[in-house]
Amino acid sequence: MSANRWLATGNYFTTYKEEQRIFFTHTDRLLFSFFLVCVFVWPLIFETNNTYMLVVDNILIAMIAVLGLNIVTGFAGLISIGHAAFVGVGAYTVASVSRVMGNDYIFLTHAWPLMILLSGFVGAGFGAMVGLPAFRLKHLYLAIATLSFQMIFQWTINFMEFFNQGQTIFIGRVFWFTGEVGRNEHYMFWYYVILIILVLMGFMVRNLLRTRFGRCLIAVRDNDRAADAMGMHPGLTKVYAFALAGFLAGVAGALHAYLYRGVGVESFTLKASITYLAMAIVGGLGTLNGSFWGPAAIQMLELQVEKIAEHAGDMLPASINLATALRPLAFGLVIVLFLMFEPRGIANWWRIVRSYFKLWPFRY
Amino acid sequence: MTYFFQLVLSGIVVGSIYALSALGFVLIYKSSRVLNIAHGQLIATGAFITYALTVWLGIPIYISFFISLLITFFLTMSVERIFLRRLIGEPIISVIMVTIGLMSILDGLIYLTPFGSENFSFPLFLPKEPISMAGVSMSWTQLVGVIITFALIGAFSWFFKKSTIGISMRAVSDDQLASMSIGISVPRVFGLAWATAGLSAAAAGGIIGNTTGLNFDTLHAFGITVFPVVILGGLDSILGAVVAGIIMGLIQQFAGGYLDGNWGLNGTGVVLPYIILLIILLFKPHGLFGIHEIERV
Numbered sequence: 049m050s051a052n053r054w055l056a057t058g059n060y061f062t063t064y065k066e067e068q069r070i071f072f073t074h075t076d077r078l079l080f081s082f083f084l085v086c087v088f089v090w091p092l093i094f095e096t097n098n099t100y101m102l103v104v105d106n107i108l109i110a111m112i113a114v115l116g117l118n119i120v121t122g123f124a125g126l127i128s129i130g131h132a133a134f135v136g137v138g139a140y141t142v143a144s145v146s147r148v149m150g151n152d153y154i155f156l157t158h159a160w161p162l163m164i165l166l167s168g169f170v171g172a173g174f175g176a177m178v179g180l181p182a183f184r185l186k187h188l189y190l191a192i193a194t195l196s197f198q199m200i201f202q203w204t205i206n207f208m209e210f211f212n213q214g215q216t217i218f219i220g221r222v223f224w225f226t227g228e229v230g231r232n233e234h235y236m237f238w239y240y241v242i243l244i245i246l247v248l249m250g251f252m253v254r255n256l257l258r259t260r261f262g263r264c265l266i267a268v269r270d271n272d273r274a275a276d277a278m279g280m281h282p283g284l285t286k287v288y289a290f291a292l293a294g295f296l297a298g299v300a301g302a303l304h305a306y307l308y309r310g311v312g313v314e315s316f317t318l319k320a321s322i323t324y325l326a327m328a329i330v331g332g333l334g335t336l337n338g339s340f341w342g343p344a345a346i347q348m349l350e351l352q353v354e355k356i357a358e359h360a361g362d363m364l365p366a367s368i369n370l371a372t373a374l375r376p377l378a379f380g381l382v383i384v385l386f387l388m389f390e391p392r393g394i395a396n397w398w399r400i401v402r403s404y405f406k407l408w409p410f411r412y
Numbered sequence: 413m414t415y416f417f418q419l420v421l422s423g424i425v426v427g428s429i430y431a432l433s434a435l436g437f438v439l440i441y442k443s444s445r446v447l448n449i450a451h452g453q454l455i456a457t458g459a460f461i462t463y464a465l466t467v468w469l470g471i472p473i474y475i476s477f478f479i480s481l482l483i484t485f486f487l488t489m490s491v492e493r494i495f496l497r498r499l500i501g502e503p504i505i506s507v508i509m510v511t512i513g514l515m516s517i518l519d520g521l522i523y524l525t526p527f528g529s530e531n532f533s534f535p536l537f538l539p540k541e542p543i544s545m546a547g548v549s550m551s552w553t554q555l556v557g558v559i560i561t562f563a564l565i566g567a568f569s570w571f572f573k574k575s576t577i578g579i580s581m582r583a584v585s586d587d588q589l590a591s592m593s594i595g596i597s598v599p600r601v602f603g604l605a606w607a608t609a610g611l612s613a614a615a616a617g618g619i620i621g622n623t624t625g626l627n628f629d630t631l632h633a634f635g636i637t638v639f640p641v642v643i644l645g646g647l648d649s650i651l652g653a654v655v656a657g658i659i660m661g662l663i664q665q666f667a668g669g670y671l672d673g674n675w676g677l678n679g680t681g682v683v684l685p686y687i688i689l690l691i692i693l694l695f696k697p698h699g700l701f702g703i704h705e706i707e708r709v
Contacts, residue, residue, distance in 0.1 A: 127508055129449070181693040188447055188647075191508060192639050193693050195449075196686035199636065203683035318636075322516055329509060372529075377520025383513030384495060387506050 068258045087243065091236060101235035103347065105307055108242040109300050110343035114327045115253055116296030121325070122334035123257070124289035125269030127191040130178070130198035131324045134294045136316030137174045138167035138301025140205065143217040143311040147210060152220040160222045160306060164245070167302035168295045175294020182286035190286070198318055205313040214313035219305055238307050245303070249296060254336055256292075265289055269334075319376070326379045330386050332393025341394040346382070353378050417548045419669045420662065425554045425623070427661020428561040433616040433634060434641040434653035435568060436609035442585045442648045443605035445504055446496070449511045451613060452635010453518035458484045458614025459621035459631055460527045463534065473534070473622075481614050488610025492603045500599060522628060533625040557619040564615055565654055568608075572650065581605060585648070633682070640685035643692055646702020656700060660685055 054074050061067045071077040091101070117131045142163055145156050156163060178197045182190055206214045221228050229237045256262050264285045267275040272282040305311045323346065331342020357371040386393060433455055440448045448454075461483050465476035495514060499507050523529070542549040572578040583591040584601045592598055620634060641660045645652025668681035692699065 125505060127505055127512075129512065178690075181690075181697065185693065185697050188445075188504070188508070189643075189693055189697060191447060192643060193690060195636070195639060196689045199686045200683055200690075203679065203686075207679050207683075322512060325509065325512060326516075370524075373520050373523030375520070376516040376523065380513045380516025380518075380520060383516065384510055387510050387513065388495070388498060391502075391506060 070254060070258075084247065088240075091239060096236070098232075098235050101239055102307075103351065105235055105238055105242055107343050107347045108239070108246050109303050109307065110324070110327060110347060111340050112242070112246055112249055112303070113297050113300035113324055114331065114343050115249055115339040116293035116300070117324050117328045118331075118333065118336075118339045119253065119265070119296070120289050120293035121328055122332075122338070123262070123265045123269060124286055126182070126286060126289065127325075128194045128290075128293065129191055129318070129321055129325065130194035130196075130201070131293070131297060132316045132318070132320035133194075133198040133201035134171050134175055134297035135301040135304065135320070135324075136201055136205070136313070137294070138171045138298030139305040139311045139316065140211060140301070141167040141170045141298065142219060142302050142305040143211070146219045147212070147217055151218045156222075157220050158223050164299055164302040164306075167305075168299040171298020171301065172291040172295035175297070176287050176291040178294075179287040179290025182290070183283035195318075198321055202313065202317060205316075211313075216310040216312040218310050221309070222306060234309075235307075238303070242303050242307075245299065249299070250336070250340075253296075257336070261285070261288065266334075322376075322383075323379060326383045329383055330393055332395030333391075335393065335395035337398060338393050338395035341398065345394060346379070349378060349382065350375065414548060415669065419665045421548055421550055422554075423662035423665035424658055425550070425558055425661070426664060427658035428558050429616055429619055429623070429634070429657075430637060430641050430660050431654040431657025432561045432564060432612055432619070433638050434645065434657050435565060435650060436612035436616070437638050437642050438645075438648060438650055438653045439568075439581075439605050439609045439612070441642070442650075443581050444507075444585075444602050446507050446511065448609065449508065450515035450518055450635075451609075451638055452632045453515050453522070454484065454488060454610055454613035455617040455620070455635050456522060456527075456628055456631035457487070457518065457617070458610070459617030459626055460522065460525065461614065462618040463527075463532055463621060463626055466534065467532075477615075477618050480618060481611050484610040484614035485607045488613075489603050489607040491610075492606035496602070496606070497599060500602070519632075527626065527628060529628075531625060531627050534622050551623075553622050557623050560615070560619060564612065565650075568612065569650060571608075577604060637685055640689040642699075643689050643697075644699055646699030649699070649701035652699055652701030663688070 059067075071080065113131065113135050116134070117128060120126050120128050120131075142156070145153065145163065149156065174197075178193055179190070181193050185193075205211045211217070221230070221234075223229065224237065257265075264275070264280045267278065267280060268282045268285045275282055275285075301316075304315065308315075327342035327346045328339070329342070330345050331340065332338030353374045354371065357374045360370055390396060433451065436454070437448055437451050440446055458480055462473075462476055462480040465471050465479055466473050469476075471479065491514065495510055496507060499510060536553075539552050542551045543555065572582060580591065580596045581601050581604065583594075583596060584598055588598050591601075616634070617631060620631060624630060637660070641656045642653060644660065645654075645656030663684055664681040667684045671680040
């Protein structure tokens with residue numbers, strides 16, 4: 049029976065290939081294209097300012113990073129407590145070019161897409177290196193390996209003269225075909241760059257999960273011995289997963305460096321790693337759209353927390369630092385509550401809403 | 413040569429505190445296979461409770477130390493009851509992530525108190541002059557700290573080897589189903605494991621607070637250095653925790669004493685444990701005394 053490709057009411061798959069499609073119906077495809085167009089067009093229609101665009105840019109960068117974290121933690125089932133360090137590796141790749149060649153070096157300002165790609169590959173290299181114990185170990189130990197990578201990274205940046213001991217390393221303004229990207233269009237320019245990279249990466253990950261490797265990842269997560277018996281190589285799969293996560297993190301780091309036009313260690317500490325983990329958990333581990341919900345939700349929460357801290361901070365004695373206290377408190381609570389009550393994250397709510405509209409006006 | 417012995421001595425002092433902190437971590441891992449990422453925060457909590465009781469309430473330190481042990485005992489027990497009990501049966505990975513969340517929550521709670529941003533130090537209650545012998549010196553606080561540490565470690569080993577509760581904890585760590593069938597309440601054992609871990613963490617915190625002063629960052633760093641120690645010793649071995657703790661303390665002191673300042677290196681004592689950790693994970697993942705599970709994937 050050939051299904052209605054516009055309004056499918058159920059599953060009519062006759063081949064596995066059909067089941068692996070990205071868009072099940074033409075309506076899905078149409079709605080998604082419309083959404084993409086909206087995302088590209090809205091800054092042109094509405095009036096925006098730099099502060100606002102910076103927040104949006106930040107969310108998009110976090111989305112790229114969390115996409116990577118979701119591959120390693122969500123799909124491969126390995127906890128990574130050092131994801132911010134991988135992001136930092138990407139950022140410091142850009143920073144070290146700036147440090148060696150000067151911050152206006154032509155490769156840095158003109159060939160920035162190559163720079164971003166390079167940071168991605170450096171991140172992938174470090175990811176694979178940290179993932180190496182996966183050949184012999186199960187996930188618990190890997191969590192500790194990532195944690196120790198985080199500590200080694202922080203030490204390296206904080207103590208080495210080359211990295212300016214964690215102080216900001218500046219990066220020059222980039223050039224586009226129209227000339228130097230000036231102060232006013234800076235955030236708008238990077239919005240489009242980050243958005244295009246995000247869309248590319250999103251499709252890349254989505255397609256990756258449809259391939260042999262993607263199925264391997266999930267098989268290894270669910271039962272590594274069975275996966276081994278089926279002829280997959282669990283250790284190698286995990287190392288690949290780490291490398292891939294490192295790549296995405298490296299790209300995110302390079303974008304972060306270019307967006308802020310400087311790199312300092314404080315964006316890549318253990319706290320940032322936990323923030324990324326919170327984003328992945330809140331969004332929904334092991335779901336693709338969770339990597340987009342999580343960062344948005346957490347960054348919004350962060351803004352609200354800052355606002356509350358500002359208002360309430362005046363009423364409290366100065367010895368109590370409400371701003372630094374509320375942030376970890378809120379993140380910790382969000383992580384714990386989501387894990388206890390909604391382990392599948394916001395992505396699950398999205399699934400419920402979607403299936404409601406799909407089946408409407410019927411209940412099921 | 414005096415310098416060398418001085419380093420050995422301070423290495424043992426620091427190392428014994430590491431051993432005590434690692435002990436609590438191993439307890440939790442042994443009974444429930446959970447990596448407690450929030451262990452550093454437990455140490456800090458214990459230290460701050462001791463300080464608050466001693467200085468703000470004016471209770472003599474001998475008593476306040478034990479009161480803080482008791483408070484932390486019940487605190488961690490309730491943490492287990494509230495957050496972790498309902499996760500029994502869930503995949504271990506989500507339990508570990510709950511401890512990451514707990515770490516963040518405790519961080520936030522500590523930042524709400526003055527301890528988060530300011531430095532405190534305990535009032536001296538022991539003679540101020542250090543004990544000197546052949547050029548090597550050691551303060552009284554350190555000496556008492558080491559003695560208490562080893563007494564506690566001895567007590568814990570006895571508890572595990574001989575007492576009924578200790579034996580039931582070991583039984584649970586070996587096989588949960590079998591121990592349930594002979595009438596051991598597994599959730600209660602988990603609660604007790606967390607509570608004893610909290611107790612040892614508080615003891616470690618109190619001793620660190622007395623020897624080095626109270627600073628949240630330092631205490632927090634102690635909690636993270638526990639990871640190299642337990643990996644070196646083997647995640648499920650109490651003896652391993654003690655031996656590895658002292659080895660790690662010695663390594664840190666030697667690195668700080670001989671490497672720092674040469675060849676443009678600085679703060680090597682902080683980073684060396686983690687580099688060792690990564691190397692051990694690659695070549696001898698079960699550590700010095702860990703049980704070799706034939707479960708390599």
